[in-house]
Amino acid sequence: MTTPLxxxxxxxxxxxxxxxxxxxxxxxxxxxANLVYLGLGSLEVMRLATGWRRAGLAVPFADLAADPSLDAWAARLAEAWAAQRGPDARGGAG
Incomplete structure (x- = not known):
């Protein structure tokens, strides 16, 4: 399955x-799980944030570092996706 840009x-x-x-x-x-406790370093988090930004999904490094878990990241990435798509994607009025 291909993820849209x-x-x-x-x-x-x-x-x-x-x-x-x-x-x-x-x-x-x-x-x-806290990914930092599992061994994920700040450089790797920064690389992930950079890769997502290059793919068109802007999530600041600070947001990822503030709550380093898969659940939190998935939620933050979904929020960023909805925000970039506009109010209609979030269920709001235009």
């Missing part, structure tokens, strides 16, 4: 990406 990665894709960086099986990472 700027669309947030699916939860399983996000988990696989982070697991690849950490060198663990994706199933070993709970959604609420």
């Amino acid at each position: 700027g669309a947030p990665p699916a939860a399983d894709e996000l988990r696989r990406t982070v697991a690849g960086i950490l060198g663990v099986d994706p199933e070993q990472i709970p959604g609420d």
Whole structure:
């Protein structure tokens, strides 16, 4: 499945990406686990933020670092996707 430009990665894709960086099986990472405690460094977080920004999905490094878990990142990425698509994508009036 191809993710549209700027669309947030699916939860399983996000988990696989982070697991690849950490060198663990994706199933070993709970959604609420602190990724920093699992070994994810700030440089890797910055690279992820940069990659998503280049793909059209702007999520600041500070937002990712403030709550470094897959669940929080998935929510933040979805918020960024909705914000860039405009009020109609969020269910608001234009």
